[in-house]
Amino acid sequence: MGRPVGGSRQAPLRTADVARASGYSPQQVRDLERLGVIPPAARSGNGYRSYSPVHVQALRAYRGLADAMGPVAARHLLTRLRTGTVAEAAAAVNEVHVRLAGERDEALRAQRALDAIGAEAHTVASEEEQDGDAMTITELAGALGVRPSTLRFWEQEGLIIPERVTSLRARRYDLSAIGAARIVTALRGTGYGIPAVREVMHSLHRLDGREETRHILRQRLDRIAARTIALLRAGADLAAVVDWSAHEEPRKDQ
Template structure:
């Protein structure tokens, strides 16, 4: 097939086919005597596999996986693709953990009649809390908050004291919310690395309604997982056409 033929068969443009070949997504095309590219069915298959993987994990990762898998023995190539499922599953676990923490905070707020678990002084006038005030609100020690800060779980502001010698910790409403998420997860038995990943996931959302954003994220992960499953047949056929020798 000519470049235009494989483009038409795969749904990509002629330029995209050339670009993907140059990026290593496609096996190198054969060259005819006059120098024109000559493609085969394996190139159409690779383009279909790339489309599915790109929808699931993004174009950068999809390009890397298809390029690397072609040079690996079958067991290593399949492990490389299987890791994509693990990554999506981990993203879902992090989103679910964050969602459970936010729901726990909301339930705590409903029990206290405040609407959420944020101290009323923060809700009403946007006041910040000192480390002593936040520790009391959470029922933890100030040293626990300092440990969480060292581990990257909470991020208080630092302001100079009147003497200017020591910077004091101040917790604005976003930091209070993070601290409550951390407290909820830790009390539920989550380890520090797991809590850190959850907090980082919440920080990436950066929206006014994190619960709605997490629900949307879970829907997106489900759609990406379906795309990865649909791509599986094309990827499997691609990997078993010409197994790479073991190094």
């Protein structure tokens, strides 16, 4: 193995040592190595695995990433961090921060849309007013980060109702429909299935329905905050993996 992160060499670690330090079981350590989450362990003459501190750091980083973005995406990201350039690794981590910030912004917009539903004038936040009185399906899909086909599906399911303003029946979404689409996006992001979302959307013009939806959106924001904290906690270990890889593994810029 190459030098451990942090400077001086240390005695090789056994699978049990890595498991104890990372909080995973020995079998999970072997499985995550097989999946490429951690670098391949060195092998001794008798075939036993020999690990270094970077394997522990990679596993800790994986735990935080899995909490922040899910296990599959976390595995892919760690592979990118170990095989891309340092600049690419930094950009990949930044993308996760940006994605979480975007989810938070969208949940806050959904909250404002929900508040607007209860307002007598049915106004929306000034930010949306500045965006214009309506959006095309392409514009709204881009703003929400979904595909136009997703908006069409939501329409078929009775979740949002666009305006149709041309002879070609091109969809345009007024402020009310934009607000509804933001709420649907937030609910779907929270894990609600279509029937549950439909029930929530049909309840929005009742006070108890708005309160329940407001509670759901607060939970959504709390979960995004927890995922962001998990990513921040993984930061030092992620940096250690990138630093180790820059010195030990062949990279694109070498």
